[in-house]
Amino acid sequence: MTEFDLVIRNGKIATAADVMNCDIGIHQGQIVALAAELPKGTQEIDATDKLVLPGGVDAHCHMDQPMNDGSVMADDFYTGTLSALCGGTTTVIPFACQMKGHSLAKAVEDYHQRATDKAVIDYAFHLIVTDPTPHVLDEELPKLIAKGYTSFKVYMTYDDLKLSDRALLDVLAVARQEGAFVMVHAENSDCIAWMVQRLAQLGKISPRYHATARPQVVEREATHRAIALAELVDVPILIVHVSGAEAVEQIQWAQNRGLRIYAETCPQYLFLTEADLDQPGFEGAKCICSPPPRDKANQQVIWDGLCNGVFQVISSDHAPFRYAHPQGKQICGTHGSFQYVPNGIPGIETRLPLLFSEGVNQGRIDLNTFVALTATNPAKLYGLYPQKGTIAIGSDADLVIWDTQRQVTIANEMLHHNVDYTPYEGIALQGYPEITISRGEIVYQHGEVIAQKGRGKFLSCGLSSFARPRQRGKAVPCP
Amino acid sequence: MTEFDLVIRNGKIATAADVMNCDIGIHQGQIVALAAELPKGTQEIDATDKLVLPGGVDAHCHMDQPMNDGSVMADDFYTGTLSALCGGTTTVIPFACQMKGHSLAKAVEDYHQRATDKAVIDYAFHLIVTDPTPHVLDEELPKLIAKGYTSFKVYMTYDDLKLSDRALLDVLAVARQEGAFVMVHAENSDCIAWMVQRLAQLGKISPRYHATARPQVVEREATHRAIALAELVDVPILIVHVSGAEAVEQIQWAQNRGLRIYAETCPQYLFLTEADLDQPGFEGAKCICSPPPRDKANQQVIWDGLCNGVFQVISSDHAPFRYAHPQGKQICGTHGSFQYVPNGIPGIETRLPLLFSEGVNQGRIDLNTFVALTATNPAKLYGLYPQKGTIAIGSDADLVIWDTQRQVTIANEMLHHNVDYTPYEGIALQGYPEITISRGEIVYQHGEVIAQKGRGKFLSCGLSSFARPRQRGKAVPCP
Amino acid sequence: MTEFDLVIRNGKIATAADVMNCDIGIHQGQIVALAAELPKGTQEIDATDKLVLPGGVDAHCHMDQPMNDGSVMADDFYTGTLSALCGGTTTVIPFACQMKGHSLAKAVEDYHQRATDKAVIDYAFHLIVTDPTPHVLDEELPKLIAKGYTSFKVYMTYDDLKLSDRALLDVLAVARQEGAFVMVHAENSDCIAWMVQRLAQLGKISPRYHATARPQVVEREATHRAIALAELVDVPILIVHVSGAEAVEQIQWAQNRGLRIYAETCPQYLFLTEADLDQPGFEGAKCICSPPPRDKANQQVIWDGLCNGVFQVISSDHAPFRYAHPQGKQICGTHGSFQYVPNGIPGIETRLPLLFSEGVNQGRIDLNTFVALTATNPAKLYGLYPQKGTIAIGSDADLVIWDTQRQVTIANEMLHHNVDYTPYEGIALQGYPEITISRGEIVYQHGEVIAQKGRGKFLSCGLSSFARPRQRGKAVPCP
Amino acid sequence: MTEFDLVIRNGKIATAADVMNCDIGIHQGQIVALAAELPKGTQEIDATDKLVLPGGVDAHCHMDQPMNDGSVMADDFYTGTLSALCGGTTTVIPFACQMKGHSLAKAVEDYHQRATDKAVIDYAFHLIVTDPTPHVLDEELPKLIAKGYTSFKVYMTYDDLKLSDRALLDVLAVARQEGAFVMVHAENSDCIAWMVQRLAQLGKISPRYHATARPQVVEREATHRAIALAELVDVPILIVHVSGAEAVEQIQWAQNRGLRIYAETCPQYLFLTEADLDQPGFEGAKCICSPPPRDKANQQVIWDGLCNGVFQVISSDHAPFRYAHPQGKQICGTHGSFQYVPNGIPGIETRLPLLFSEGVNQGRIDLNTFVALTATNPAKLYGLYPQKGTIAIGSDADLVIWDTQRQVTIANEMLHHNVDYTPYEGIALQGYPEITISRGEIVYQHGEVIAQKGRGKFLSCGLSSFARPRQRGKAVPCP
Ligand SMILES: [Zn+2]
Ligand SMILES: [Zn+2]
Ligand SMILES: [Zn+2]
């Protein structure tokens, strides 16, 4: 039997399906043994009375992504991944975003430079396709997919990002042909622009009107449309950051019919409400994200969706804009219109603790579901499984040892991102990561970061097993 | 008591609610008395054993409408309205269509010239808004609405007609503000264009592929989107020419939730199927219309929808293109692609007989529903009630005396339109209009047309009672 | 032309489809003429600025119905019908209820004796079938149907009334065979009994727990079951007194699928809520009825259902039990359990004014819908049309002249029933019946009753046109 | 490190979440190690190129169950469990069925005697509650639950088994209180009886009419009712043997709303259709089971339900009645009515191979889903996890080594049950169990059974983690 560089002893281990008490043997960064009792390792961790879970895979987060409006993301790959690992996440998949009129391959190159030498945990890239020219569709995408960029996000809103339905169909057709996987930001762009204009005419520009401008119907419509386009092309898609009951209803409708429609939600739709945008002064800007948080009743629908199969994944959608900063939320000052406030909230470090405490500890979801939603499913969805996302022989030893008893009250000062606030300030939690291990290496321990800058490696993604068409009934015509 | 210019004696009269046996007294073109026994009139018609129904209101038909592609509608206002009255229709509402870049008011003027001196029955105009510039929205539309053009059709497909979602919202907002009523042609333009291109690449251009290029999902998506936009603006709309179960499901979903969504269907979705486009040679082109006919199961859903409240109106969508004609279906010859074939089928004369025979006589719908769908509801929907669409004191004496026993087999040679075919050739019917009366004047009788060219009058429409917003919950912001 | 015993001049007349200004000529109790201007009648009423509507048909009301528990209905056919006509209702259809173990024909005979010489307006009988023995199914029911008792109510709850599913199927099968029409009281008996027992064990017996014992799920389940049984037999049914969103959802589901499922609601589900059962002392007992009132959100769903086709009829479900009376609500005193409180509330006189004021005047429903729901549809549903329920040539001159401006605040002292309270005390209304006419005779005028006791006639019902099976797909096996 | 009694080397292992290549170390009947390379074991199996899956848990199967109609199950615990293990199943949960009027505890005692000394694999018991007297509810059930009989099946049909809604509520309330789990056979008894009677009157008694007598609406209704009862009590339930789209729609409706409704299906609803009951002579009786198989379109809905989360478990519902036998299908000869034919089909041995070949190999479900549906989920649902149903440290070494390439054509002669037919005769499969291991012991190998009669042990079940109430909103009143 192999020798072990590290043995984690006596923990309670959970995967997406199982819970067991055993030792974990690690060799050269991989899990090589699970057993009732393992021989001594070079290094040992006693995990008695602790949970050992797969490190989180945050499949939707933004860091150091170039912006068009003069805003700047406060987290680069160093602080972003540092924050991630302190919250129990060991893999991130941020976005290499094509600028309209430019090469997608170039965007990938550029993004690699931003990550290399900085990331402290492993990372893959989703592509954001904003300009699917024939060259991009026929040349760049197939090549990039072959190189391990197998998923892309497309936008139905934001002027600098959005695709027409026609362009969306073209991208979906490439995904179908190449076996790639498409994530859709589903909000109706025209509706939002129209609402924003109407509100502006009425002088309704404070942060709370961000939510007014993006009511659920706007998300529901785009969700139905995305489903319809995917149905026409016969290709699976995933709807990202689903916020409430109306979009959920459309997704369930599709899933019930046997369509391969997947969905993601985020902590902001479980923990925040529209009321958080309606704070004194400009404070509400801290919670401006799209879609906006809804209300308590919708939070319950999202919680239900974590159990009943609507959602396969929960991501942070970490978008690190500082609050009191001219390149952040206050890019137009504290009296500017909500429409110029950078969208998004930080959350890469709080994702797992929030969901663990309110989900697992409160009995809303079980431990296996927690692991599935936060690690195994995202790894499978985006072609990183079995290297990432589980505790299995041969998988990377990306592990988190949880102290399920630890009481923590969230405060921004304890977080490791480069942002000056957290929307979850003051929330009391039970259960928190104690040790984070990346490829067999302890990178975080009892509040102390040990990870060396730049140790994170780029992950080339395989094809997603979720991306398979149904191939049922009349196929779409393929030349 | 008034003297009667005309008394129709002893008929069985039906309105949208009632059936009664009585005499009808007419004076100066209006119905002035309904009674068990009326004094003698100047003129008399014995309607013993006959049905007397309100003349049909065909709220969706095209005649002499300028086209952009070189095609020409074979029916002008003379042959179009002649064909209508021979089929029991006494009011038509065709479309004054704005050309992109041009004035809507000009289009109305032009269209008046086409109608005046030709129409043999009364007519109103819907507007087609294709270019909702601020001038059109803020100046032309309000003025036109005030002048009696209170309804408009908008298109979600066809390059020369379609509106973006944003433009649609603008039009809906004007409708809400002015109390006007919007009809929506709901098909996803990009999906169709994408399918057409794919099919073309595969050489699939014969008429049957018209149906392949416009599957139900394309109609369903646009229907959901139109509903969502109307919900956002809080204004009722009507979805025109609904073809099958998938769009019906969306409409029911909206109606079930209390949204004011109305719907129209047409005989082609009750009597034709996709198979009618798959005929030897180019024959299928005769049945090319959009959305395309579906299948038997979908026909049943449409029949059900006539009973259970999905549909308020059944129109012909008469679009008179000749088959064997270079400005008609064969504009690109008999080997050209389906995509260039003018869309639409003739049916202004067959609408009522088809629905009467298969609907009323076969027991699928009752007589009141027939009247409601074909006359009363369209009159109410488009602000022509109570002048048109019913048999009531004070209403125009637009009446049809039906011989419910008459056996007719549809043949194009018996029809009065200027088109060289009917898609319903050979269908055997029972029940047919025997006498048509317009404003108290017998204009058609036992197969003979008596109407004088140009006798038809333009009808200025009032505001639709169906156009009222719900004004519930959070209102859309109005400057 | 006939002479007129009575001419109502200059009113604004509404039917279920039309609104018109005209005179109404009446001869020998029937409407014989509608005209712009009629010759003088023997008697004349000036209805200038008034509405003239068909007299209401209250298709679900209880009077002088023998009870099993010692309670006594306070209204006999005299006070019951008197109260009805003062509220604008000119036809009632109460229930001849079979006692288990007894003949249904006998119950009808007995009930005739209760009505004769007392009723002041015309009446028909529904049957209540509680014991469908072979004799009842094969002999009594067919004979009674042939004699004009063409509709029956069946109960899914109440120990002395309820049918098993098997018995329900037998009754539905007779209805199908004979063309009769079945009304269903849909609540799950076992669920209620189980809840009542649990509540009793906890000492929860005050009136408010009546609502706790009958949550919506209990009504929803029985509604789904009734629909399923009707679907199996392929026969239309009507669900009576639908109270809220959950039952509505089931009915819409069925209607959407093309099943012939009809529904009735009552003012209590538009004007009362569960909170009305939670009053100091025993007061809540006044609002104990089954199903119980729900909440504001459910009221809105019921209002929507009046517009979008869920409901065909609105009835009072008048059940006249006195409040402060040992044979009424206080049959077990004021500290007894809710389970012994007689179910039902009085409302035969307030039905139309409530719906007119809050429905028509507030713009929730239009005038035609008001007429359809309160008069025309119930007449059609139960085979009384065209004699009753409309204003048409040949129909009985049952008319109500409404003063649409009159302001009334409901107070029990102004009502004519024999009950010591109204649940609608204090509600302010606009619009009230001014004159009620029954078969051409003025029976109520400006607050004064003129009707002679016993003038009301029994109405033999024809077969309902709503009772026709779909006869589609696989038929149920018929011996 | 422990020594290994058995090492399975080099296999491809799958759990409900993971797939990995590794060795499995077994000691004293339990899995004690999973590792890339294990030291030598006392015994070794080379699983190179083979799949190693958890042994199947058949959570719904009948064997040696006493019947009321004179029929006899052909399989006792010996042949039944033998057949199971040859098909890759290592745990069975048959039913200890209370006879009406008798003790449930006695039924359990009796059933133990039938199992002991016969079973060759481990087994637990579900209870069937047919007579929930206060004694049974308050005494027997809590005691039995405490002893490890934590799940019970209740019937909504079959005269000798069915519960009233009231009794069902009582049983559900006990389940809620004790944390036990209820399985429901959902068909409407009265509907079936009524249909059977009608069919009998028409002489329609051949096997095909079994399906006619139990149309989907009968299953749908009972499913909705079961859901409603469970919702009232606020306790999770599982609907067993779901056959088609209509029941699925109800279950999805409940799941979508966040209710804890689970569902099981069986191979007969994936592989058989109604047409299989319509065979020459009496052959159709072979496929008589309840609910009956439906059609191809419904099979697809069931397949979809295996992917999209409707179903948590797939069981055999093995009911071993011989075809050509007077105590089997021919209990009333070959011309008797379908209503006397014992319900059920054999399938304990074919469950896994059918699902593997058509599900996994054809790409309809993935390997993890296969394991979840056939082993892990049933173990979790019924309190046998983690002892059974997975491959994890500490779990029983119940394993199946699959030859994924082996081609097999199902023939009854190759099966090990004591029944004279299989409904799947002639179906060609790819993939079949090669070795079955029970608690570390090879019990079946390359077609040869090695298991010693009586080696199977009774399993005392824990409480199901699926049985937790939602405890949301208004709780049901609990004394
Ligand atoms: Zn996004
Ligand atoms: Zn994002
Ligand atoms: Zn159109």
Ligand SMILES: [Zn+2]
């Ligand atoms: Zn058109």
Ligand SMILES: [Zn+2]
């Ligand atoms: Zn009732």
Ligand SMILES: [Zn+2]
């Ligand atoms: Zn009643």
Ligand SMILES: [Zn+2]
């Ligand atoms: Zn069963």
Ligand SMILES: [Zn+2]
């Ligand atoms: Zn069974």
